[in-house]
Every structure is written in structure tokens, then in C-alpha cells.
Amino acid sequence: MKKLGMRHDALAGLAAALLASACVSTVAMSEPFGFGTTPTDQEIAAINIDVMPDGRGYPPGSGSVAQGEKVYADKCAACHGADMTESVKGSGADTLIGGRGSIGTEKTKKTVESYWPYASTLFDYVKRAMPFNEPGSLTNDEVYAVSAYILNKAKIIDANATMNAETMSKVEMPNKDGFIPDPRPDIHNYR
């Protein structure tokens, strides 16, 4: 009898342990694991560099078309070409201006002027990845200035314009309505 009792106790103990572990595991799954740390505002700000079409994310600063002309000559022209209409052969750079209205025609030419739907993309990309040989090295003022210069050469803003967070977010690009959502599957031979 004693032996049986012990076995009964052992089984009860095991059942209790199983129940407890089941409960613990259920609680754990519904609560945060809590790993990681809380980043400081400074840590987030240091890498939160993206800019959105509605103007969110533009940093403080400004730059004029005239200032941008100098930045462009110093940092960009070697690959994108002096007048932007043709990138330098062998540089791998994209052509920046020209081709407006050509998309979908026999003379399609994709450039910032003809194809890019948002000015924010220009600012964002130049700030994060340009110039190619020294990525991320431009100051915010320089990025505003060179964006202004490119947009002016693309006949989108005036030559006397100065660009900042407010003016950049108001720029309307020629091809802003040129994009449609993915309609696929576009072949319907289902079986």
C-alpha cells in the first residue's frame, strides 16, 4: 500500500509539474519576451534618414539652385555628365534629365525628370547613397542644393528657387501619375 501511495504521489507530482509548465508556457507566449533594449531618441535619429513623399523625414537645412550647381560640378558631374542629359559612358550612373513624356513611347528614356514620381525619392537617395565614391557624405544643405539644381535642370523648379523641407514636399514630378498597382496574375490559364 505504501509503495502504491508513493507511486500515486509521484504521478500527482508529475501531473502538477506538467500543468505548471503548461501554464508557464502559456503565460510566456502571451507576454513579451522582453529581449533587446529601448533605443534612445538619438540612436533612432542617427539612422532614421528616410524621406517620404508627403514631406515626413526632411531634415532641417536648405540649398539653392546656384549652390547646387557647384555641388553638382564637384561631386556628381564626373559620372552623371556635365549637363545631366547623358551619364558618362562606363560610369554605371543613371541619366538624370530629359525624356519627359517619353515613357511608353518608342523613345522611352527613363530619367529623374521623365520617370521618378516623387521628389522625395531624389532627396532620400542622394542623401543615403550618393556620391558613389563617398556615400552619405553630403551635408543636408548640400543635398537640398543639389536636389534643387537637378530639379531646375529638369525644368521642374525655377532657377532662383531655394529648397527646404517645405518647398521640397510641394514639388510635383511630371510622372507622378505614371504608376499602377500590380494587377497580376495577368494570365488566367488556371487548371
Next chain:
Amino acid sequence: MTKEENSGLHYPDISNLDLPDNVRDQFDAMREAEQRSLLARKAELEACECREGMFPNVVASRRSFFAGAAAAAAAGTLPVIARAAAPPGAKEFDVPADPTKVQGRLTNDDGGYGSRSQFEKEVRWRFPTATKESSWTMTPLENSQGIITPSGLHFERHHGGIPTISPESHTLIVHGMCEKPKKYTIADLKRFPSVSRMHFIECSGNGLTEYRAPYLKTVQGTHGLTSTSEWTGVPLSTILAEVGVQPGAAWILAEGADAAVMTRSVPIDKAWSDALLAYGQNGEAIRPEQGYPLRLLLPGFEGNTHIKWLRRLEISDKPFMTREETSKYTDVVKDGKARQFTFTMEAKSVITFPSGEMKLPGPGFYEITGLAWSGRGCVKDAEVTTDGGKTWHYASLQTPILPICHTRFRFPWYWDGKPALIASRCSDETGYVQPTIAELNAVRGVNGHPKFASIYHLNGIMAWEVAADGTVTNGAHKV
């Protein structure tokens, strides 16, 4: 005659094809890369007597050369001679005349990390873009076995080179529309419950040279921008639950720590479903070219969205409209509008053996084999034709058949020695059947605007022509 023409490496004349300059440049570059690879192979072939056979390579000549040299050295007639460098990923060792008569190499003498055989030479080759930082490489599918791509042969696409990042200092910051922004070290992420899943990643530019007409010669050139690995990591949904996503959140910006600071916007539904923060690849840490120490994996989505060297996730209500989702990776279709956020890679298959630049030695039995895959789930079936599409036959599918993963198919074929046109097509679990290239072009625009075919998202049927002498060439558009 150019060197290429002189060598018999003829490419279709595309001077009359209406192509924009940048697309023509891409075609030219691809041709140059493939030519370089084929010329190197051809030079090796001409130096030996092993030109016939399905797998023309130089194994036989190297083996006999080394065997002869080793025997001579053993007999004391020759000093140990300088040897050619081993292929990438291999080390060169002396080849004994009879491996049963001498002891082999010492155990663990490789330092504890193995290498492949010195006789195996498959390598990725690079698309000759203007810079080596912004470029891509193709997986050699023609000799691929099974469904896993060796990590060292996984295709690559880099926009600012391959960064060297210490896992000790790398962090992932998750912020934006959430209750509790978080910063994770790699060690932190490895504490979360993990999962392993096998998935292909395919670049949406895979096949771009074949939209208009047959162009490149090998399956590495026409289809080498797809690879499969086993990926291990933390489900992104776990992390989203940790940070507490706010109502109204709809998109997440994923950002890499490379020189391009690569960014793509990801729909939050995808992030909640099967997205993975991957730190493992094929049983070890993810390779540097694939995003070490952390990569976003979005099963079935175009390769560019699988952000490598992941450093930041920003939760938002709107897409960010980054360069790679506006000016790139968008398809201008025939009404002049460009399709955007074309994420899912649709059902696709290709025969990898026999394929371009191979030569069947004569009539007889051959096992046709290839790969099928779909970004929408499991491959349901794969069919093979050997008569140019008049009749199709189900191929056998090698298990496991996994969702959003390469699936190997095989089909036994008795070749009668007459010209044959072989091709494969697959369907996936949604019932979608891989279309012909002509069907895609009819919808997307080659007919509407002859000069401007799509560049991305080609999943049409690929065919190979087998000539009476056994030579295999690109037969795209012929089925």
C-alpha cells in the same frame, strides 16, 4: 572576324531589334560575360581529348595529367611540380596513381572547415556592370543537384558592394508606429524562438535578356538569378508583437547597412505572415554576400525586397517610395503606365539538363531534369514536352515539395537522335499554370510598344533545342 565569331560562339544579331540604349547595353554586357565563361571552357576543351560527351569538361585530362605526374614523382623521375591554382572553394592536392596504395590526407588537416573537390569548377559569373560594387552574379544551374543551392553559389545582387560587419556591433532598430521601439543585437535576436524554412529567392530581373528573343546560351545566363537555401531566424511577426504595432500601420521600411543603405517598403500583411529575420543559411551563419549578420527574408517576393545587412525597420502608414520601388523594379506595360510593388514571383520552371551548350553524345536514354518554383506556394505539377509543345507529360516531382521553394522534377527520355524541342511548364497550388513568353508579352506590352518590353518578372516557358548532332541551344519563344 572577332575572337568570339572565330571561336564559333555565334550570337543572334540584334542590331535590328528595337531596344533602348540602356537595355541594349545590358544585353551586350550579358553576352560578354557569358562569352568569357564559354571561351574559357572552350580553351580548356581544345587542350584535351575529351570534347565528346554530355558534360564536356576537363576532369579527364587533369586527372590523367596529375596521375602521370604523381606516378613519375613516385618513381623518382620528377620533382614535385608546380600546379595550377585550385578552383575557387577548393584546394589542390596531389592525385595518387592508386588511392588504395597510399594513405590519404590527414584528418582535420583542413583546419576544421572543409572545401569542395579540386575537380569541381562551377562558379558564379558576374554580370559585367560598370562597377564591381553595383553588380550581380548568376548561379550555375546546369550542373545543379537536388534543390539546395550551395551557399557559395547563391546568386548575388549588390548595389554598394559587400559590407564587412561584425555581429558584435551590428544592431537592428525597430521603430515608427509602435508602442515600444526596440534595439536588438544579433545575440538578442537569437534568444527568440526560431524557425528554419527552405525558400528560393529569385531576382525579378531573372531572364531579362530572353523577353524579346532567344539570346544567352546557357541556363546560368537565362535563369541563374534564382537560388534556394534553408534559412533560419526569428519570425518578423514575433518582433512586431514585441514592439506593439499601432492601429493604422500598413507598411514597414526595411533598410540595410551597406553603402547603398538599401531600402524597400514591405506591406505589413507580409510582415505579419511569413517574413523572417534570418541569421542562418544552410546550417551555418548567413554568408556575407547574403546579408551577414542579418537579412530580411520575404518568401516569394522579388529578391530585391529581401534586404541584406538589415539594420532598421520603420513601421508606417504609407509606403516610402524609395528609389528601388519607383525608378527601378517597376515594369512599364503597354499603356505606358508602370506596374509598381510587383512583389510575388510567379510560377516558373526550367530544364537544367540538358541545357544550352551541352552536347548529347548520341541517341539513347537521358534523364531530363530541372527546377520548378512559385512564390505563391507549392509546385503542384511539372510537365515536360520533347516535341515542341505538341504533347506534354507529367514529370515526377522529387520530395520534399515545399512551399515557395525550388522543386526538382525528372522525366525519363529516350532520344531517337532526331532534332527535338524540349521544354517544361509547371503549375502551383493556386492552379496557376506557367504561361508562354508570348502570352506574357501579349498582356504586358511587347505587342503594344515593340521597343519596350518589360525587364522584370519574366516567368514564361523556356525551351531548349536539341540538334541531330546532340548540340543543345536556346529555344526560348519556340514553345
